[in-house]
Amino acid sequence: MEPVQQVLDAAHFAAEKHANQKRKGGEPFINHLIEVAHLVSTALSEPDANLVVAAFLHDTIEDAGVTAAELTERFGQDVTSLVLEVTDDKSLRKKERKRLQIEHAPKLSVRVQTIKLADKISNLRSILSNPPANWDYERKKKYFDWGKRVVDGLSAPNPILKTEFERTYQRFGEVQP
Numbered sequence: 001m002e003p004v005q006q007v008l009d010a011a012h013f014a015a016e017k018h019a020n021q022k023r024k025g026g027e028p029f030i031n032h033l034i035e036v037a038h039l040v041s042t043a044l045s046e047p048d049a050n051l052v053v054a055a056f057l058h059d060t061i062e063d064a065g066v067t068a069a070e071l072t073e074r075f076g077q078d079v080t081s082l083v084l085e086v087t088d089d090k091s092l093r094k095k096e097r098k099r100l101q102i103e104h105a106p107k108l109s110v111r112v113q114t115i116k117l118a119d120k121i122s123n124l125r126s127i128l129s130n131p132p133a134n135w136d137y138e139r140k141k142k143y144f145d146w147g148k149r150v151v152d153g154l155s156a157p158n159p160i161l162k163t164e165f166e167r168t169y170q171r172f173g174e175v176q177p
């Protein structure tokens with residue numbers, strides 16, 4: 001398959017699997033996946049179609065009940081291992097999963113660190129532009145600071161995305177009281 005077809009196949013698959021899901025602030029979930037895949041694609045110094053495919057699929061196992069076997073059959077082993085590496089263990093409590101993201105950040109493979117960074121940028125942007133209705137200032141601040149701790153733990157962050165993350169993080173202080 002041509003790289004462009006591969007990426008569109010992933011977009012199509014993700015759109016189907018996340019069809020009924022919304023983000024915390026109400027936007028369609030697929031917007032998040034398109035944003036993450038786009039951020040990853042713009043930050044790469046060399047083409048890596050599998051990484052863009054994995055960016056589209058990064059929440060399919062965690063949030064859409066897709067199995068690793070299903071991903072391997074359709075997208076291959078490389079894509080599946082990238083997605084697995086960025087997938088939280090849902091059998092753990094939320095607090096523990098958040099702590100583990102900080103602990104695991106330095107050990108992630110360089111490619112997966114790029115997805116992780118793009119994911120965090122997208123998550124912070126959505127809190128800025130479309131905050132969940134029931135989140136007060138403290139809750140947002142805590143979320144931003146947790147995201148920053150994960151990103152600060154990355155051992156090989158993509159420089160373009162790291163700059164964009166810092167810019168996004170700074171905006172919190174500017175728009176909040």
Ligand code: ZN
Pocket residue numbers: 032036058059119
């Ligand atoms: Zn995500």
